[in-house]
Amino acid sequence: MNRIEVVTRRTFLGGVFSAGAFVLAAKLMPEEALAAPLTKAEKAAWNPNVYLGIETDGTVLIVIHRSEMGTGIRSVLPTVLADELEADWKRVKLEQAIGDKKYGDQNTDGSCSIRDFYDAFREAGATARHMLVAAAAAKWGVPASECKAQNHQVVHTSGKKIGYGELAAAAAKLTAPNKADLKLKTPAEFRYIGKSLPTVDIGDIVTGKGTFGIDAKMPGMVHASIERSPVYGGKLKSVDDKEALAVKGVQKVVTLPHLTPPYGFKPLGGVAVIANSTWAAKKGREKLKVQWDGGENAGYDSAKYKQQLLETVRKPQKAARNIGDVDAEFAKGGKTHEAEYYVPHLSHAPMETPVAVADFKDGKVVIHTATQNPQAVQDTVAAALGISKENVECHVTLLGGGFGRKSKPDYVAEAALLSKQLGKPVKVTWTREDDIKFDYYHAVAAMYLKARVDDKGRPTAWLQRSAFPSIGAMFSPMANTGQGFELGMGWSNLPFDIPNHRAENGPAKAHVRIGWLRSVANIYHAFGVHSFADELAALANRDRVEYLLDLLGKDRRIDLGQRDARSQKFPLDTARLRRVIELAAEKSGWANRKATKGRALGIAAHWSFYSYIAAVVEVEVDNAGKLRIPQVHIAADVGRVINTDRVRSQFEGASTFGAGIAMMSEITAKDGAIVQSNFHDYLIPRIQESPVMTHVHLVDSNEPPAGVGEPGVPPMLPAITNAIFAATGKRIRELPIRKQLA
Amino acid sequence: MITFKVNGVARKFDGDPEMPLLWYLRDEIELTGTKYGCGEGLCGACTVHVNGSAVRSCQTQMQSLAGKVVTTIEGLSATGTHPVQQAWKQVNAPQCGYCQTGQIMQAVALLKTKPKPTDADIDSAMKGNICRCGTYQRIREAIKVAANSKSAAPKAAAQKAGGDE
Structure with missing residues (x-):
């Protein structure tokens, strides 16, 4: 069959995609798809594009190229295609894609799976539907206009019906329609989009049958546990493995090479104990006697570093955004207010630690792992082994949480290197201690804010300075200031209507691995900016909601100077931010709730990942300083909602995730090493500490779908501390809160 | 040699008596529904029942299981009907x-x-x-x-x- 004609990749993938994804889309050329290892879906009788196949028995196979880490994407994105295809969801089967650039971008990160693939999946489904209708019309000798697709069949006005399976072979011979000729469904015609279909994996999850990375196995595999330098960049001095080798089940002790900076996703190196079970490997590792040379980061002390960052933000730094003249306004004198804020390092701590299984044989490696980014696995492993990425076959399991950690495949390269060294399949299982001590930490950050206010307490000038070690330092040692993508997360795009505004950022050197964690730089920026807004409102003795709306000013689209397609598609529209503030206030009963001693509401609203989120948090602080969060109201405008229940669940989860950052989580370092090691000292919320009830209020929207996984987190932090101020008069400027209320 | 039951099946074990039940279940009899989370009894991901009570399998040594009855998620109901x-x-x-x-x-x-x-x-x-x-x-x-x-x-x-x- 002529596959080229049925894949209209340019029209299919055009438009919304970034340049990178567009180029990758060209790889959807079916000949290339055939040259690569075929998934079941690709072997299907008809393949109008890589994402979709229809078997002659009517089974629809959809290749899902994104990773499932709890957002529901593996279930939700295919429903978009199935909806436009007018397929019966019960007859749809999913195929998890291996890492391959032919699928386009697979990095499940940045809350972008729906945002970037909604249109493509719709158009794929609609294309197939058009061709099935055309095939039926031809078969019956009637005009296509008299036929329509309906629940896995094509139906003629006369009442004749024919199933998709029977049409597959004929449809495959047709030319795909142009994008311009596609008739997409109207929202009223949606059968899955906007509903709450259960996830496809829930049955496996509640019975323990779901295969996560840690459940992957290969015949003949051995287990490895790796001792790494406690100091970032440290080198192995000596190792005594005599006692380790004496442990029953231990087979061998091998050294992994130390690599050179920039470290990026490279494995850290170290000493691996190889054994016949996970337990024996861990036990053997405990018997190793290893000496390290800490190197340049051996003196890293996070308490001292905090002071350094605070000193940096007390001095003028480079402007990332400059409107009007802040200095001239300050020089006028009058009432000013200033404050400093601090957020510590954080660890991702997904419940499933990093784990990978690799089998290197004849110059090729097969991998099974929980990864957010199987193509980064290909790149990283290929570089580590000195092979081409086409020789790295990465199968993606379910992920036991990701939060950004599992888009960094250092652990996968460890397994691949060991397999090559040992000549057999190797499983590397990180202990929880490894996970906490060798993470890519969320950046520690210090911020300074200063405002001059008029007689109503409204700022006439607003200065903000930040300093934090950049994620960019992992990839370029020269990157010692905040990168554009970091500053664009809630710092250089302040949505408030203030005539004089400057956002600055100062240098900070990274002494540990720095990485993105759920909502990234928005975490500290939102805390600083929205705490400060609340301070100004308090100073003016104004209602917080009324003050926030005043700060937003007239409804407008803010020009952030970005001209890329994505920014054009998702402008920062203050009217939408206003609406979620009003909705959260309404649903929480803000107007009728007066703060009482120890019990109050707090609010914050933040735009991130192109979504508009307002959080109203109710706190209770007892006489002993114990904090409880009885309820949270999150109002969210995320554009069109695909799966209402999964969107709600993401915001419920973000409520707990944000509360944990505000209340208890903190990573510290001393003598270059991370102090925390497990859940007794790296604290994350438990059921009795989590917000008791999070109500999610979704704005009904026809705007393009925006991010969902991350944007719920940032407003939670300041909403909590603002509520604490309202309840107790205590202003929290450093996180975590911990014992500051005692 | 320790004998015990897992999900109704009689089992024998003569390996490292200190090995946690968690790794026996996962590595030796391939009941991987029980998860590793912390190895220190801090997170509950490895919870199973021993003689009907919830325990952390990462803190339950094999030598403690003689004559005991272990139930894992796979034994609760294979079809998810519990x-x-x-x-x-x-x-x-x-x-x-x-x-x-x-x-x-x-x-x-x-x-x-x-x-x-x-x-x-x-x-x-x-x-x-x-x-x-x-x-x-x-x-x-x-x-x-x-x-x-x-x-x-x-x-x-x-x-x-x-x-x-």
């Missing part, structure tokens, strides 16, 4: 799902001793089970759904597919 599993599905509790088998085993144990648990009972029983995705409010809801459904359905029928409980 009322607690049904409740979990009804409220779509899981996100990533990794901790959920441990949460379910803990909840089953709770409902055995407290068929109608209060919020305080739930907090107290479930506080050892961490969910990083933050599904706690659904877990709470699911436990209440299960408590109500269990009173409606005869216990014996509901647990027919289960192992030894």
